[in-house]
Amino acid sequence: MQSLKQLGLFWKWKTGEERQWLEETLVHWFDAPCSLFSSGREALLALLRNLPIDHGSEILIQGFTCVALPNAIHAAGFTPVFSEIDPATLNIDLEALEGKIHSRTKAIIVQHTFGIVADTEALRSICDKHGLLLIEDCAHVLPDVTGPKRIGKHADFLMLSFGRDKAASGISGGAIISKDEVVTNLLRTEVQNASELPFFTIKRLLLYPLVYASTKPLYGIGIGKALLLLASKCGALVPVISQKEKTGYQSTEIHRMPSALCALVRWEFKRFHSLNNHRRTLTKIYKDAAEHHNWNVPAGVDTHLPLQKFPLLVQDADDIRKKLKRYNAHLDDGWTGASVCPRSVSQEAAGYIPGSCPKAERLATQLLTLPTHPTISIKQAHQLIGILAKII
Ligand SMILES: Cc1ncc(COP(=O)(O)O)c(C=O)c1O
Structure with missing residues (x-):
């Protein structure tokens, strides 16, 4: 790794x-x-x-x-x-x-x-x-x-x-x-x-894939997510969005990109076409399933795109996500429930005036995002579709 x-x-x-x-x-x-x-x-x-x-x-x-x-x-x-x-x-x-x-x-x-x-x-x-x-x-x-x-x-x-x-x-x-x-x-x-990121921060960033890989198999017995949360609370991981950022604050200090992280991007670039092709394959699998089951997909989704996640529109996305959890499928990636994501963000502090973008607000309540990232296998995508077919 x-x-x-x-x-x-x-x-x-x-x-x-x-x-x-x-x-x-x-x-x-x-x-x-x-x-x-x-x-x-x-x-x-x-x-x-x-x-x-x-x-x-x-x-x-x-x-x-x-x-x-x-x-x-x-x-x-x-x-x-x-x-x-x-x-x-x-x-x-x-x-x-x-x-x-x-x-x-x-x-x-x-x-x-x-x-x-x-x-x-x-x-x-x-x-x-x-x-x-x-x-x-x-x-x-x-x-x-x-x-x-x-x-x-x-x-x-x-x-x-x-x-x-x-x-x-x-x-x-x-x-x-x-x-x-x-x-x-x-x-x-x-x-x-710019400053260099502190050693401790770089270490915590490099630890993320290891902590994620070791907790993921434990999601099946219900403790994976708890362990990931615990690691986060103990400060072992760098949060994607900090509490301060959720209140509209960003530090004005700028840092250079650490060489260790550039090395990880280099590795990703080596297999970039296959990464993007994997995303394309999953996008097509979800799109075909949506057509088959008559699910609602935004018209702009086309299967030539290496989507970062696949958008599916349902009546009440929160309700579907709750039901999915019973099957041990966790789909909340933060892109849901609010115009400025994640939903735990103060919309006012972000400068968003509630009601000013009604289509965006409605979409946020209807959106389910299906994963296309490299750690999701074709088999897992089909399993997810099977569960969705039961509950949508
Ligand atoms: C649309 C968009 N722009 C910018 C960013 C910020 O990127 P970063 O997480 O590297 O700070 C994000 C983060 O998720 C994003 O979704």
Whole structure:
């Protein structure tokens, strides 16, 4: 296991050669300069605070999103403005978006929700028309050779995440690809001035796959989740979203991406096509099952996409999740029950005005996300479908 190997190489955790390898690989891949940070949200903060826009400017984001976005926008001194989604794609609705643009709007962040590719070409035209910057949040998808050509082509800046359930996981990590020379230089200075993550934090991050792998088999006898929670409570794991972040706070301190985590991403890139193909296979299996059982799937889901998770719409998603637990299937990944996810986040602190994106709010109550990640086998996907067929 790669994280176990990295745990043994502690003298290389911070500044080994893997960091340079990842940076060069991304520069080559996207054909533009790249800056690495210790998470996607830190990368976004570093980018936002170096944009040539005034304090207090508004940045448009979609109504169904992760709290990391509004938090980074607030931490950079701007105001997030939430715009309605298109329930067919779970991405920002272009018509509703135009209605939100006014003189204080300076940028749009577009998100490819769960890997469903947003129409960045149309967004580019909207940005050009109104003189806005376009930032593409690629946290949920990374293009591969056969992937959609639209990703990464039209934005001024790209944000990548190497978080633990992302397209290529380094457990934590993020990057900005910048096509603007001035901002690129400012980001270089950010990286130079950034701190290294403490040894203890890197150790806790590297431990995550080991703790997860050892508790997963125990889910069957009902103690796996409890043990994972206990490990979290004891501080053995770094939470995906901290309690402070749930109250709308993001620290303004920026860290470099540790070399040990870059090494994990390198390993993911080695098998990237097979990882994405596995996601495609599971996406097709779920889509075929949905057609067979007449389940409701957003129209924008197509089986060529390596989805980060598969969206299924039901009347009452919480009720289905509760029933699934009786079969020892745990589907709550945080992307449910609220417009700003996870639902334990203070919506007000995130800047979300309740009722402002009714389609996003409705979707959040109807959404079941089926797993497509590498640890889910085809057999497990079929088992999950079998259980769903009994209870939907
Ligand atoms: C759409 C989106 N953008 C940005 C982020 C932040 O990425 P990171 O977890 O690497 O900070 C997330 C995190 O899940 C996300 O879902």
